[in-house]
Amino acid sequence: MVSEPHIDSYYVASANSRTDYAPLRGAKRANVCVIGAGFTGIATALNLAERGYDVHVVEANKIGWGASGRNGGQMVAGIAGEARIEKTLGAGGADMLWEMRWAGHDIIRQRIEQYGIDCDLKHGYADVAIKARDVRKLQKELERLEQRNFPHEYRLLHREETCATIGSDAYIAALVNMGDGHLHPLNLCIGEANAAVANGATIHEDSPVLRIDHGSRPTVITGHGSVSADIVVLAGNAYHRIARKLRRVMLPVNSYIIATQPLSDEQLASVNPLDLAISDLKFVIEYYRLSADKRLLFGGRCNYSGDDPAVIETGLRPRMLKVYPQLADVEIDYAWGGRIGVPLHRVPQIGRLAPNVFYSQGYTGHGINVTHIAGQILADAIGGTFERFDVFAGIKPVLLPGAHSFSKPLAALAILYYQIRDRL
Ligand SMILES: Cc1cc2nc3c(=O)[nH]c(=O)nc-3n(C[C@H](O)[C@H](O)[C@H](O)COP(=O)(O)OP(=O)(O)OC[C@H]3O[C@@H](n4cnc5c(N)ncnc54)[C@H](O)[C@@H]3O)c2cc1C
Incomplete structure (x- = not known):
């Protein structure tokens, strides 16, 4: 090695x-x-x-x-396979799991504060819906947040609000949650x-x-x-x-990210104006956010397993433009990939x-x-x-x-x- x-x-x-x-x-x-x-x-x-x-x-x-x-830098709550974990837990297990769901965020915030780590942490995240079944998932999640008296701001957005908030008409609903966020990993x-x-x-x-x-x-x-x-x-x-x-x-599953050149103020007015981390609900997800210097970092899958930036850009750019056609003239400055462990x-x-x-x-x-x-x-x-x-x-x-x-x-x-x- x-x-x-x-x-x-x-x-x-x-x-x-x-x-x-x-x-x-x-x-x-x-x-x-x-x-x-x-x-x-x-x-x-x-x-x-x-x-x-x-x-x-x-x-x-x-x-x-x-x-x-x-990675995408999306600080998202939850543990994959929660339903399976919950099944194995006895009474009180659901409470323990709910607490664990968010525990990593608290640790990160505490580390950043205690050790003065400068990593561009911003709060605000949106799950976006493409299909009716996604909307049902968002509604279920909204009910859970309500039942648990979730302490951060959250809101389910319908179609027009989603378009205005995300700056794209690719989605039919969104659940915005100010407890999640994004950072420079x-x-x-x-x-x-x-x-x-x-x-x-x-x-x-x-x-x-x-x-x-x-x-x-x-x-x-x-x-x-x-x-x-x-x-x-x-x-x-x-x-x-x-x-x-x-x-x-x-x-080991590969995921890829492209980073645009820094966007102009005009572009920023229409692309993710609230500076949220955004992710769709597909199994093979697409996720994106703005960096601190206002690049769009857009991530997802390519039908490719190598690390050639030109091939990664060819695979991901059309997906980015489907969400944000207004970025057709924007240059891609970086393209890279990494390996995720999927049990x-x-x-x-x-x-x-x-x-x-x-x-x-x-x-x-x-x-x-x-x-x-x-x-x-x-x-x-x-x-x-x-x-x-x-x-x-x-x-x-x-x-x-x-x-x-x-x-x-x-x-x-x-x-x-x-x-x-x-x-x-
Ligand atoms: C492109 C991409 C996007 C992602 N986006 C997100 C996201 O937005 N939000 C999110 O929550 N998660 C995301 N993830 C997942 C997240 O990054 C990983 O789950 C997490 O970083 C795993 O951390 P880890 O320390 O377990 O593994 P890694 O960060 O992979 O670290 C493993 C380390 O072990 C070292 N190592 C391996 N073998 C040896 C050896 N023999 N000797 C010594 N060292 C060794 C490697 O060099 C490596 O540094 C993403 C992942 C990728 C690849």
Whole structure:
């Protein structure tokens, strides 16, 4: 395995700083060794470091190199597979789940404030409806917000209001929710990593982990060093190749984003004038928002699995123009993609490979929120509190034979299936 630099994305170009933590060299010891410096790994490390653990994070590439530094930046509540999770919970379970649904946002807001992280956080989000069945989903969600006395502003918009709010006539309704929002994910990830280091954690970049030697004291091995620890946490999500067992339960699905040049004031008057994060309700979703410097960041699927910006632009630009035809003359400055971990039953996978080897992965499109909850759940479990950990660890994964070896064609087939369902 060879370390790779960050990809060429809008986020890398606008990062507050570059990180340059030294690679792992020699034999080290720690209480906890975390593999992977995306949101899962960093949130876990920060939680543990704040609680006084000696934590080492070992990252193959750079902090936020994976999905965490490439995503749509949409801070959306909810946990994929909620219905399935709720079924497994006893009395009081629905309340716990509702609380967890939003918990990641509170952690993020608190981290930003406590550590002074500059990551362009803005509140305001809209789910938009294309079909009548989407409107029914929005109405159901509205009822849940009402029943739970949701503390933030929210409103169901009908067709004309939706057109005016989104700046597009592509939708028939929208549910605007000021509790969700959007942010610069790479700057958040780097800010949290620096906070973990300030609390005593050690981070090693450019250090691909080759294997874990299991035992009473598991040891994480890289090309030039090792960390022997009481506990190892595997946080490589859709990018890791170390634990074959974890790859059989999740499909790595690619999603892509294009970033336009900064829009003019005139264009901004008609494109997303309230500066919301916006997402449709298809299985294969399209999501978009404005960056702090007023580019439209438009994300979705391409029938492609590579990383050529020209091909990504060719795939996504027509979709963007379907929503915003007024942007026909706008240049695309960046185009990139990343890998999302999608479990076959959609429920995030938080569990243990051995009594002293924990993992968390597979948040589908809700990773910004759920990784922050997962970091806390893992730190609690390492500290001996298993209440929320057991909720997830108790849900049996669905295994897909061959998922490890044939992930690309299987992911393409799954997407095709969902694209057909979206059209029905
Ligand atoms: C294009 C795109 C758009 C998305 N949009 C959104 C969105 O708008 N909102 C949202 O909530 N979620 C979104 N997601 C999902 C979200 O980004 C992820 O769920 C989340 O970032 C996962 O974080 P993670 O830390 O688990 O994994 P990653 O961020 O992928 O981190 C895994 C890390 O592990 C490292 N690693 C892997 N193997 C090894 C090894 N052997 N040794 C050492 N290190 C290793 C990798 O280098 C990587 O840095 C999107 C994802 C993508 C790709």
